[in-house]
Amino acid sequence: MKKLLVILALLAFAATSFAVELKLSGDFYVRGSYISIDTDETNGVDEKYSYYDQDMNLWAKLVVDENTWVTTRFAIHDENWKDDSEDEADDDFTAERVWMTHKFSTGTTLDAGLMTGAGWGTAFGNDTGGKYRIKFTQALPYGSLVAFVQKNTEKGAELKYKDAEKDDSDTYGLGANIKAGDFKIMPLVTYMNNSAKYLDNGTDAQKTWRADVAFTGKVGMVGFEGEFSYVTMNDDDNSSLDFDVYGVYLNGYAMVDKVKVGAIVAYGSYDKDAKKGYDFEDDFDSTLVLGDWLQLGDDYAYGYGTKGESDLVGMTLLQLYAKTNVTDKLSVNASLSYVFSNQEDNEYEDVKAYEVDLGASYAITKNLTYSLAFGYAQVKDIIENNGLTDEDKFDLKAIRAYHKIALTF
Known part of the structure; x- marks a missing residue:
């Protein structure tokens, strides 16, 4: 909890001392669950138990001006309830998102830092989480164009020896949001070069291409959404994968x-x-x-x-x-x-x-x-x-x- 108090104090100080507007929002829940699982296999499972869990997310947005701001999200005690003697308060407070946004007069938006990624279109095939990215979004007459580079693993700075940079893992993405009346189509292509899979000071890697096309729309009283997703991975060292x-x-x-x-x-x-x-x-x-x-x-x-x-x-x-x-x-x-x-x-x-x-x-x-x-x-x-x-x-x-x-x- 000491970390939380320090962070909140710093945010309040920044807002008052540097004329930064601070906007706070968030959510919190407590949930009690019951689980029963039974199988008729030999030596099968027969589980019946209950538990409580909770989660709190605190969003803090520091607005410098109408075109520039920093967004943060703190996760506080996202966990199952447990013996309070096990509690390590500082370990249950995590900054899950920290990124900067600036809107240029050209209609271009720059986002840089630890932001939400791995989500596109509908929720189908998405497992969103914090991703280190530099992302550009360009406004278009009928939607927007999105391009980003994402750092998955940094081996060059970690290992520091010659050619260690070749063992990084990076993802590159290019997508669009196209609107026409009640219809919207969202294509995205990403390429991940996971050279961190093989720490050989070389370019051997698992290379993954992914193509997504999501869409939403409405015709009369009928609404719909959908998505097609294709993923292919090639392993330079083990083709069986x-x-x-x-x-x-x-x-x-x-x-x-x-x-x-x-x-x-x-x-x-x-x-x-x-x-x-x-x-x-x-x-x-x-x-x-x-x-x-x-x-x-x-x-x-x-x-x-x-x-x-x-x-x-x-x-x-x-x-x-x-x-x-x-x-x-x-x-x-x-x-x-x-x-x-x-x-x-x-x-x-x-x-x-x-x-x-x-x-x-x-x-x-x-x-x-x-x-x-x-x-x-x-x-x-x-x-x-x-x-x-x-x-x-x-x-x-x-x-x-x-x-x-x-x-x-």
């Missing part, structure tokens, strides 16, 4: 009376040779259990929700959903999802799954909300220990429920 995967997402919705009803189709391909599936990624939140918690199809998450960085992987999702405001303060939502596997020659190849999600949210005040969520999922035909017969398959049942109180300011 090379992969090509792609994902497709489409969400269509309409207002029927006072109810928003919609349908989602999402597809993630699977490269059998590389044993790599397209990941819907953490930001997508496809379902409460199968995607956001179990991360079905992700080998590293097969410990049932332990990785926390994925969603469905190498799967197809079909979902129907509905949302409505019962009163000015109370809203409810429900969804029904069916998931089946696109993977081959592994424990997920025959998987089929179903999930029902229910939720409600009540606005206690304009800034304070209490919400409830419940999800029940069944997963069928997971192959046990890479077995080859129906007797080697097992099913899984899971429940995730929580209640949460959240504040924005």
Whole structure:
């Protein structure tokens, strides 16, 4: 907490001493969750437990003038509740974003520093986080053009010996936001040269190209959004790691009376040779259990929700959903999802799954909300220990429920 007090004191001093306008905003929540996971496999899982977690984000914007400012975000105690004797207060306070913005008279905007990255278009395929970038955005008559360079790993300054700079990892991106009436299309191409994979003072690397095309629009009472994403990686030293995967997402919705009803189709391909599936990624939140918690199809998450960085992987999702405001303060939502596997020659190849999600949210005040969520999922035909017969398959049942109180300011 000492770090927080020091930072706030410095911000207040800067605002008063240098005529900088300080704008503060943020959010905070406390959530109590219940988890139940049961399988019928040999020596299967039977987990039932509950826990609390919380998170606070404090945004501080230091405005020098109408065209120049610095944006920061501090994460404070983003954690599960624990024994207070384990608490290391300073370790639970992190500056997750710090970057500068300047708008030029040419319509060009410069952003430089630790900013939010790895997100584009819709939430499909996104796992946003802090990225060190220099980014230019150029306003156009029908949208904008975006270009950036991103530093993933810095080995030259770390190791300091000759040619160590060749072992850096960098990403380059070029994209556009094009608007035409109620329609918007957002293409992006990125290239990552991950030479830090092989510390050989040379240019051997994992080289990844990614192309995304996202779109949103509205025709009459029907709205829609979607995205196509293609990722290919080539490894200079180990071609067995090379992969090509792609994902497709489409969400269509309409207002029927006072109810928003919609349908989602999402597809993630699977490269059998590389044993790599397209990941819907953490930001997508496809379902409460199968995607956001179990991360079905992700080998590293097969410990049932332990990785926390994925969603469905190498799967197809079909979902129907509905949302409505019962009163000015109370809203409810429900969804029904069916998931089946696109993977081959592994424990997920025959998987089929179903999930029902229910939720409600009540606005206690304009800034304070209490919400409830419940999800029940069944997963069928997971192959046990890479077995080859129906007797080697097992099913899984899971429940995730929580209640949460959240504040924005």
